[in-house]
Amino acid sequence: MTPLTPDESRPLSEAIKQGNAKEQTTLKMTQISACINKKNITIIVFSLKLSIPSFTSTTIPINRHFSLESFQETCPNNYQHPKPMLKSTSRHQQQQTMVSLVKSSTHKPHLLQIQAHLTRSSLLQNPKFSLLFLSSLCSSRDLRYARLFFSQIKNPSSSHYNTLIRAYSSSNSPKEAFILYREMRQKGLKPDPISFSFVIKSCVKFRSVFCGLQVHGRIIRDGFLSDCLLLTTLMEFYSSFASREDACKVFDEMSQKDTVAWNVLISCYLRNGRTRDVLMLFDNMKNEGVCEPDDVTCLLVTQACANLGALEFGEKVHRYIKERDYGTARNLSNSLISMYSRCGCLDKAYDVFKGIGEKNVISWSAMISGLAMNGFGRDAILAFEEMRRTGVIPDEQTFTGLLSACSHCGLVNEGMEFLNQMSKEFGIMPNVHHYGCVVDLLGRAGLLEQAYRVIISMKVKPDATIWRTLLGACRIHGHFTLGEHVIEHLIELKAQEAGDYVLLLNIYSSTGNWEKVSELRKFLKEKGIQTTPGCSSIELKGIVHEFIVDDVSHPQKHEIYNKLDEINKQLKIAGYVAETTSELHDLGAEEKANALSYHSEKLALAFGVLVTRPGTTLRVTKNLRICIDCHNFAKFLSGVYNRQLIIRDRTRFHHFRDGHCSCNDYW
């Protein structure tokens, strides 16, 4: 006999049921529920034999040993034939039992019986009890009973409304919360700050800026602007509607900003693409000393570092995590794996991975994706096999990582095998991301027709990204007829972007089709389509420097351009020849070479060479795909200037060392 703990409430009712065969027969027509609070356990036997609800209950202190005998001892008379206890027990006990019963019962007929009984009895007229009962009903997933019960209450108080509003705000019909809020105001009842925050939350959930703004106005009029928690909810509301400025305004107006408020602000910046500012906010928090960053802050900032490829800052956050003893949190570790992988720092990602005691599917998938994006496709597959051996079940994202591993390393057969395996063995239907990897895999391998057939035959609707992937493959293999065809699909989806036309231009120019080039350029000019400027960032000593094509904004611009000229000369001596096919203009060879010189990644690299010593690692992140010329440039630079280079572009990592690229090839 062992003492009971709250976790054992369910096994307890099972234990009673399984007592012995005789007991089972006796209990066949009854439902047994057990309800536990800090001190006691209440066991309720609910009988279905009688036409009106009848039950008996007993309460045992939690520290006492439980057995079927002790249960029978405490209620010897009622055990076998539960009698309607509502007639014989005190009112308080009745209420207690009813509430316990509702809380532990998920059986609909019971709820209906209880409610029918309540409607007949006088219990409903007691506002305190009706509130209790309403809140019990609200804990059920199905709010229809709560709504029905609510409609039977003659004069619902604001507490009644608040209870129901709270339940609806996190339900599948959040709009009901707003409707109830309006109704209560019409009746002259005033919501308090707590119910306001539920209403705001529901506006976020049913995506209505208009309703949310109305509520904000009312909050101002009712004078609740000093409530820090309510204002945090409002910040989240503005943040979720991409109104970063409004969220900031609310933040500034807060008299007391706690860590959660800072976290909401950081999450707002992260969500709205102001990633670099997230790092600044983290520093502000630490330096101002008012609010110490917590584990959630670290999680958010880690993601920002991953997006930026800001390794040094990420390491700083990692140190902070260790200092504050957050290191054992698996979500943080998993996020760190992703951060280090996305910064091209696989050994550190692996260190974090090794340190996780119990690795879950997310830990494994993060590691697999990390290996994949850094060009270690075979190791990603080995990791997957190891994961299977440890008994972890793969999910959708595990296969995304695996398939991208195959596409990065040109493992066509393996990739097709995994695509087959995922649905057959694991029952996971390939989604658009999985197909995207397969299209990329086939496309890069030159199997363009097969890639096209995959898109046409897949069960999910092809999105713009998947067409764009195929367009990229057309660019590699100079297949302009299929490229034109793909653009048509993108136009059909109304998703064609400037970058897509640039790819098509690249296809035309790489095949020397200058007539088509000028035709398309004319078209772009007429339509006013602006191409996205290339942008590269490099992190040095914890500071992220950004460069755009032909950038002249950097304070050290003269030194950078001089350095770039010097590098160009040196690389030419080493055998570097400017590759011009990806350039848009139909220029002379000399002009082309000049036009290529100031791509943003070259500026970032020149700056890196300028301020570091030989032997260092330079990490560059680019928003678009790196062009073949810059790829060559980097390859030569890594040898001539003795720098290890890790360039992350829109699709993958490129590692360069001693004049070689880890992929051994541009693609």
Added chain:
DNA sequence: TTAGGGTTAG
């Protein structure tokens, strides 16, 4: 026993 806010960990 009406009872609040932030993390899409990959």
